[in-house]
Amino acid sequence: MEQKSVAPALTRGLTILEIIAREGAIGFNELKEKMNLHATTVNRLIKVLIDKEYLAKDQNSKYTLGIKFLNLSNQETFWNKIIQKLHNSMKEINEKYGITVLLTSLDKDKATVIYKIIESSNLGMLEVGNTHYDLMNFPWGILYIAEQEKEKQEELIEKSYADPSRNMNVVDRKDIDKLIVEADLEKHVDDKGWFFNGRRFAVPVFLSNGKLIGALCSGSNKENLKDISIEDVINDMKKAVEGLDL
Structure with a gap:
């Protein structure tokens, strides 16, 4: 069960990033299962993360960490x-x-x-x-x-x-x-x-x-x-x- 948060969308977004950072490129269905969320919710979170360049899609249409991690602080x-x-x-x-x-x-x-x-x-x-x-x-x-x-x-x-x-x-x-x-x-x-x-x-x-x-x-x-x-x-x-x- 997902722990309550004062900023649930932010928490979910960070969880997506943590999963991908830990496990590497991942497909939508696998990510949805790990998040235990409705597809619409996961899709909305992914769209924001891609728009902000925290996520990207590779040649196999899997999600990977985006360029923002490479050029944000370093x-x-x-x-x-x-x-x-x-x-x-x-x-x-x-x-x-x-x-x-x-x-x-x-x-x-x-x-x-x-x-x-x-x-x-x-x-x-x-x-x-x-x-x-x-x-x-x-x-x-x-x-x-x-x-x-x-x-x-x-x-x-x-x-x-x-x-x-x-x-x-x-x-x-x-x-x-x-x-x-x-x-x-x-x-x-x-x-x-x-x-x-x-x-x-x-x-x-x-x-x-x-x-x-x-x-x-x-x-x-x-x-x-x-x-x-x-x-x-x-x-x-x-x-x-x-x-x-x-």
């Missing part, structure tokens, strides 16, 4: 560990191709530059700590948009088109859709140089449960592209993030 430590794992690969890409390499976080409809290895003679790109919300105008933002439901995609695209601070070229909507399809199918984005006088690339960084948390990004001035294999750049970026084991 966000700096979490990203520092990723930086340590990626630094050598980012440096190798920087030196091999003579391009700037960025690591960005993607969360709550915004992108923030976490780490950067610059190539001063080429495209400098954004500064560490820079946060932007006009996601459509950046290949790493396209990766984020591609992960959203259709209605949310439309919202983010319209927000970018309407952003008064935007200084990128206006790209035709059908071309934006092509980039979203590329992000979804190929797990990378090459912005083709459509947005300004430079060309940028991005590959996603996922948690082990399939949650997108960031992107590894690079870019080049157009005049430098004749000496660079774009396919090789993207492949090296993908290899860099494949072994992160998050």
Whole structure:
């Protein structure tokens, strides 16, 4: 019998988190049985926890702990560990191709530059700590948009088109859709140089449960592209993030 609580919904929500933290990924029916609650009640609790990113669904449609546990109180430590794992690969890409390499976080409809290895003679790109919300105008933002439901995609695209601070070229909507399809199918984005006088690339960084948390990004001035294999750049970026084991 469930012990009485002054905040029963909070208690139930915490119990769900404790079960998943202790036992790992779990399906809805199994969780409902362990909670001994009506399906409607469990579903309502789960929805709140997912909306607040305390829970997430993995590729098997089971519930796991969400990104909030990773970036709530120890966000700096979490990203520092990723930086340590990626630094050598980012440096190798920087030196091999003579391009700037960025690591960005993607969360709550915004992108923030976490780490950067610059190539001063080429495209400098954004500064560490820079946060932007006009996601459509950046290949790493396209990766984020591609992960959203259709209605949310439309919202983010319209927000970018309407952003008064935007200084990128206006790209035709059908071309934006092509980039979203590329992000979804190929797990990378090459912005083709459509947005300004430079060309940028991005590959996603996922948690082990399939949650997108960031992107590894690079870019080049157009005049430098004749000496660079774009396919090789993207492949090296993908290899860099494949072994992160998050």
